[in-house]
Amino acid sequence: MSSYDVAIIGAGISGSAIARELSKYELNTVVIEAEDDVASGTTKANTAIVHAGYDAVPGSWKARMNLVGSRMYEMLCADLDVPYHRTGTLVVALERDQAPLLEELRERGEVNGVEGLELLDKGRLLEMEPNINPEALGALYASTGAYTCPWEMSIALMENAVENGTELLLGEKVLDIEEEGGHFGLVLKDRTIRSKYVVNAAGLSADKVASMVGDPGFRIAPRRGEYWLFDKNTEGLVTRPVFTAPTPLSKGVVITPTADGNIMAGPNAENIDDPSDVSTTQQGLDKVWNDAVKLVPSLPRRSAITNFAGLRAAASPQADFVIGPMQGHFGFFNTAGIESPGLTAAPAIAAALTGMLKDAGLALEKKRSWKPKRKGLVHFAGLSRQEQDRLVMEDHRYGHVICRCETVTEAEIIEALRRPVPCRTMDGLKRRTRLGAGRCQSGFCSPRALGIVARELGVTVDSISKNGDGSFYVTGLLDGAEGGGLDD
Amino acid sequence: MTELIADVVVIGAGPAGLAAAIKAKQEGAARVMVLERDRELGGILQQCIHNGFGLHLFGTELTGPEYAFRFIDEALKEGVEFMLDTMVLEIGADRTIIALNENRGMFRIGAGAVVLAMGCRERNRGAVTIPGTRPAGVFTAGAAQRLVNMEGYMPGKKVVILGSGDIGLIMARRMTWEGAKVEAVLEILPFPSGLTRNLVQCLNDQGIPLHLGNTVVKVHGLRRVEGVTAAKVDEKLRPIPGTEWFIPCDTLLLSIGLIPENELSRMAGVRIDPVTGGPVVTDDMETSVKGIFACGNVVHVHDLVDNVTMESRIAGEGAAKAATGRIARGGSVNTLAGENIRYVVPHRLGLKNSSERDTTLYMRVVKPVEKVRVEVVSEGRLLHSKSERVLKPAEMLVLKLPKGKLEGLGDGKEVEFRINAD
């Protein structure tokens, strides 16, 4: 039976951050992820904002972790080669009853320790963001706000952890947890893993995982948010994340640039029962749309390239992060209820949790060979013509463009398949390379990309999935055919 | 970076690019180079293995590949140069092209004239906003067509098709013939978008129901499509609550329209017509940027490849003349889409050209009409008219304007095309 010092359940942003933090020490750490890729739950569908920290209730876990996390992000992104755009963020008041709220947020932010908050009048606001509704009354500017790429951050953290010796099990669901004299037995499909400490970072399933050990004292109440994503031809419509101030009737929306150069609008907020229900709804999308065009009237509907929904893993009744040891079950720790500002807070949560593990007796001996840096994938499209030219000279497969819309080359696809965190699904490939993420949404490139993946992984095309178990692309070969021909 | 020089560079080796390249060569362009991003010539025709191509041009019904190879063979015979698996990254208004392939790496071509023939792409789920989950099993009809006809894979076994465009109808039959069950074709409009012949031979023959005035309002299934919810729509095309019905299926094919692919054109500063989604062109198929021509589906979406070929020959001729300094750019008039006409291509007609040759104009009606006259009017004067028994949005209206009809019109005047009851 494999035996570990720490087992982390879940490879979303929290699990990835914790894994990377623990990889600094001489520990046997394993991460167990139910899906076929990291960042497959809440982490892959959120607003991607590194929040300044004016929003959370002072003194809460959210407020504290947000502030610390926000201050860690820039360096972390530099170390891990993850996009980070410190543009500042805006909260815009469109109606009179929203105006007092800006002042309130500023005050709360100052209590939370946030620096660089400033109230802007309409003139300054429109100077900064000319496409905002000219009827806007003013805005709160938070200069420490930024945006990043959430799945890239999670992938980067986990790749760095794996390079530093962390073991990652993908597509392995924890079915049960046995507590046995100072150890935990994590029951998987065909084996049991032993670990001294367990960190529950299971996101939307965190309550289920915790209740395998005892009464969790919290419940995950999924809250769905729907988004619109727009063509890159909308770039510049806003140049930083812009929120509408909430009203008693509406939470408002965010319109934000993405790290890839698109514009995104969303989310709404809807409590739902099913923690797997990531379907969008006409009502939800309409609501987001209506709120979004109030904020930016020129938002072009015909430039929408896709829409999607994400689920916030909110804890109930706490309405705060649940971070810490589970009472009565020594060695079992929760990081649950990691909804917004969870992306921002993740590195801080990882540090805090590591401290708690130490307090609980985990020996933290620094790993002398620990590598803090991780180099990201080459993104051909983002390079200068000279750099592109040089790359093609070095490896001719950079000259073979597979995804036309995003200019993703064969070399990038192959690299993504060979990274420290193996990519096995087409959605995973899309998140890493942007293959199929453009305006045609993979209509042209998927047949050729499937062929390359099949060839590189030595598998048949009908075994390649979009996002894991059962999400196959093709049902098989045409009748009478014996072998496929998607090899490129 | 390697530097090359060509008289005419054609972007895209589909039917438009092939016809333009052949014609450019025949009209005296010494070096004609075609850049194609796919692995072979012929474009989308290679996946259109059904027959029905070339009736107007060759008087016989060819399959897509047969049609394509007539032009591929001719182009090779004419000495047109091709580069496959080659992606154009950039076109400048000065007709400098930066492209990329595995053999040459990055290279630059200085072109005497450029022909844009990139074709179009399919509208996808995001463009029409179909709510629900995002599982595997949602394909555009053309992507499915390529998988089946060229790669030999079945995209699914129980299929619903949204949109009654021709590719969707053709795929309904194709999937049925390969053993799939096509449960239904849904069309949001009250009339079908595809050709009558395809409705009869692809749907009726196979007993596939067509539900007009219906759309998909929700996709079900977390990993793979498990079904769709369909609903009737009102006259504003909004789903009518209470009319929803569930269709179990593992595949949803989308045949909901095509979009001219003009990212490169925009890069070169070419003016785009918001209605067609393609470049504004003259009757030489020249765009707003001198020396850059465009033809085929990159200009406007055709339903017959024969028309693409004819239009592209004009572009090829224009490009050859521009590259060799023989193009005449004199006074011109602007075409205007009038009553029940969605658009007219070309947008500008050269007065000198129109006095020397007949001009072919392509139009689409907004709604189906019967027993009408197509009228060509300028400043209250009827210049030309033609009776039509029936006009449908799905079938392009092709109007030949005999030479001399624009006689006496001044530079910059407007010529309106409109539909009038006969």
Next chain:
Amino acid sequence: MADVKELTCIVCPIGCRLRATVEGDEITIEGNTCARGKKYGLDELCSPVRMLTSTVKVDGGFLPRLPVRTRGPIPKGRIEDVLLSLKVVKVEAPVIMGQVILEDAAGTGVEVIASRPMDRI
């Protein structure tokens, strides 16, 4: 007892709705607006034919499937038989366009031919 069938004429874009009444040996077509429509209706009723296009497996080719078609139209009722007979066909690249793939498709007397060349790789 008369047998009535509804057809859509495909001769031209008008797409006339045809009503064919069969009474013994006598067939009458209504709803057509031209002579060609009448002929279409009669043909569709008495001996409907279709072109058939599909693909067959090809070995050693640039693509794994070779597109094929019947040289001429075949009786509509025989389509399934021809499709079935194509399922077991396997050809070897290279193939030239127009090459005969099946000499007599399912006893229809019609050839099935390659509708594109297929280079060997």
